[in-house]
Amino acid sequence: MAVAIQTEVKSSPLGGRGLFATKKYAPGDVLISLDRPLIAVLDNARIEDTCSWCFSWTELPVLSGAGVSQASKVNWCTGCKKVKYCSKRCQSQAWKAEHRRECKIFAAQPESIPNTVVAVMRMLDGLNAKSDLHKAILDMQTHRDDFEKAGGKKWEAMQLMAHTALKFLGEKESAFKLEPTKMAMCMVMCNSSRLVTPTFDPLGLALDPRTCVINHSCSPSAVVVFDGPKIAVRALKPIQNGEEVLISYVDSSAPFGVRQAELKDQYFFNCTCIKCKLGLKAPQDAFFKPNSEFDERIKVIDDMILEIVKDPAWPRHVLGETMDDKRLSALQFYAYSFLDSPDAEGATPDPTKFRKPIVICRNTGMWPLTRAPLPALYQQYAVACLSARKYNEALVALIRLYVLIDPEVYPQPHHPVRVVHTWTLASLAKAVSSDPDSSFCKALQACGVDLSVLCLALLSELHEQVPKSHGLESRFARMVEATWGAMMESGGELDVQYSQRGVDRSRWQKILNEQIRELWPKVRAFAADESLAAEIDQALAE
Numbered sequence: 001m002a003v004a005i006q007t008e009v010k011s012s013p014l015g016g017r018g019l020f021a022t023k024k025y026a027p028g029d030v031l032i033s034l035d036r037p038l039i040a041v042l043d044n045a046r047i048e049d050t051c052s053w054c055f056s057w058t059e060l061p062v063l064s065g066a067g068v069s070q071a072s073k074v075n076w077c078t079g080c081k082k083v084k085y086c087s088k089r090c091q092s093q094a095w096k097a098e099h100r101r102e103c104k105i106f107a108a109q110p111e112s113i114p115n116t117v118v119a120v121m122r123m124l125d126g127l128n129a130k131s132d133l134h135k136a137i138l139d140m141q142t143h144r145d146d147f148e149k150a151g152g153k154k155w156e157a158m159q160l161m162a163h164t165a166l167k168f169l170g171e172k173e174s175a176f177k178l179e180p181t182k183m184a185m186c187m188v189m190c191n192s193s194r195l196v197t198p199t200f201d202p203l204g205l206a207l208d209p210r211t212c213v214i215n216h217s218c219s220p221s222a223v224v225v226f227d228g229p230k231i232a233v234r235a236l237k238p239i240q241n242g243e244e245v246l247i248s249y250v251d252s253s254a255p256f257g258v259r260q261a262e263l264k265d266q267y268f269f270n271c272t273c274i275k276c277k278l279g280l281k282a283p284q285d286a287f288f289k290p291n292s293e294f295d296e297r298i299k300v301i302d303d304m305i306l307e308i309v310k311d312p313a314w315p316r317h318v319l320g321e322t323m324d325d326k327r328l329s330a331l332q333f334y335a336y337s338f339l340d341s342p343d344a345e346g347a348t349p350d351p352t353k354f355r356k357p358i359v360i361c362r363n364t365g366m367w368p369l370t371r372a373p374l375p376a377l378y379q380q381y382a383v384a385c386l387s388a389r390k391y392n393e394a395l396v397a398l399i400r401l402y403v404l405i406d407p408e409v410y411p412q413p414h415h416p417v418r419v420v421h422t423w424t425l426a427s428l429a430k431a432v433s434s435d436p437d438s439s440f441c442k443a444l445q446a447c448g449v450d451l452s453v454l455c456l457a458l459l460s461e462l463h464e465q466v467p468k469s470h471g472l473e474s475r476f477a478r479m480v481e482a483t484w485g486a487m488m489e490s491g492g493e494l495d496v497q498y499s500q501r502g503v504d505r506s507r508w509q510k511i512l513n514e515q516i517r518e519l520w521p522k523v524r525a526f527a528a529d530e531s532l533a534a535e536i537d538q539a540l541a542e
């Protein structure tokens with residue numbers, strides 16, 4: 001069932017149509033709620049371990065994916081052996097909705113069909129269907145001519161995919177058939193969003209005419225959250241009656257040039273939001289010192305500049321005309337290159353890959369932790385450490401993210417990305433605290449950071465924020481609540497410690513609250529003390 005709660009679609013001053021509130025919304029309120037988007041297709045990398053209907057996973061990335069609905073097993077469709085389902089129920093619903101038409105097509109291909117091509121096939125199918133929802137596809141933005149004018153490898157690939165979709169549908173190629181297919185391909189490219197888990201791990205591609213009317217701002221008032229196939233658009237800030245609802249299409253912590261280039265390349269507009277109006281002068285683009293005052297060591301980049309400036313991505317990183325500006329731009333480009341380079345398929349992400357640019361940026365003495373691409377690098381570094389089971393290193397990175405980075409990058413405490421980071425940190429603190437005698441726990445204890453208390457403090461914060469970030473009904477919320485309930489019920493490790501000392505539960509609750517109050521300044525001091533955190537960090541890396 002779809003619920004668009006008191007919103008309307010009308011012409012936007014930004015471009016085309018937009019979504020407008022027809023009542024006042026408070027942060028965390030739901031503006032749109034859908035049981036599933038019109039089109040949702042898994043990435044090929046997820047087909048083996050994920051149900052193609054309800055998107056439950058059998059394989060979860062260590063901790064980062066905790067809280068995602070888990071299926072114990074997914075089985076191939078015996079007809080095509082190209083999609084898997086976790087139950088007969090999912091299989092039969094998928095059969096009725098989409099797979100009846102696709103099974104034979106999938107079966108005839110030696111490999112899985114790319115999900116963009118599947119999305120185009122479903123769009124074309126949708127154009128022939130009779131429901132209002134399907135008709136709404138016709139109103140969607142295409143940027144057909146813009147894509148063609150931009151040309152290049154992207155347009156070549158899009159055309160190839162359009163031809164492939166026609167071939168798979170068994171249609172004879174003719175200009176009459178090809179043009180709508182190209183249009184459908186363009187619609188997919190500029191209207192689809194990433195289908196993700198509630199913890200923002202990528203799953204595939206999603207597209208729905210009811211959500212893709214929402215325009216973009218780098219300082220958004222709303223955010224899209226998934227819960228399996230369910231989608232909710234939630235308010236991040238108060239939204240007034242009559243105000244246009246805006247989400248961010250790109251990483252809004254990215255520098256001005258990077259955001260503008262990504263929006264232009266994929267969506268064909270120049271963003272004029274309040275952040276973009278400030279351009280390079282926006283606080284998030286600032287460095288600690290004027291570019292002319294950076295550390296001499298930064299000149300190591302000089303040898304690389306001649307090569308870097310030849311790269312097509314260079315213009316988006318340019319911060320100015322002087323040689324000092326160029327050096328800093330080249331460093332930004334260099335640090336971004338670590339984010340953009342994918343790992344080999346199936347390879348465990350290597351934490352050192354992200355550590356290197358973090359250290360280089362920090363060594364310039366110019367880079368605030370909150371300045372791109374450090375937030376993304378820290379996040380990737382933490383995820384890579386978790387995958388490599390380097391839990392102590394992940395914990396140091398996540399504490400930094402939690403204390404020093406996220407409050408600035410995601411100013412709302414209920415921002416779903418911030419909430420997910422908090423959850424990952426809480427889960428990790430719980431896991432690491434189970435070995436209180438480890439030298440790592442002892443080093444943290446010496447700084448006054450008790451991981452059991454930290455875990456309880458974070459769970460208590462999540463208990464408050466999750467209803468606004470993911471909604472109380474979500475599977476993520478149920479999992480956080482269950483962990484929070486269990487910890488409060490038993491007091492976890494602390495209860496054992498206190499009962500051994502003969503302290504009753506109501507007293508330990510009070511002691512705990514006191515401990516939590518005392519904990520925060522110590523956690524902040526730990527995160528901010530470069531020498532302290534760096535010392536532990538260094539010791540761990542050796």
Ligand SMILES: C[S@@+](CC[C@H](N)C(=O)[O-])C[C@H]1O[C@@H](n2cnc3c(N)ncnc32)[C@H](O)[C@@H]1O
Nearest residue numbers: 014015016017141191212213214215216267269
């Ligand atoms: C997903 S659609 C959004 C709905 C679209 N306005 C429509 O009429 O269907 C994305 C397109 O909307 C337009 N758009 C979105 N945000 C914009 C903004 N902040 N400024 C200008 N155009 C914007 C661009 O044309 C972009 O390619």
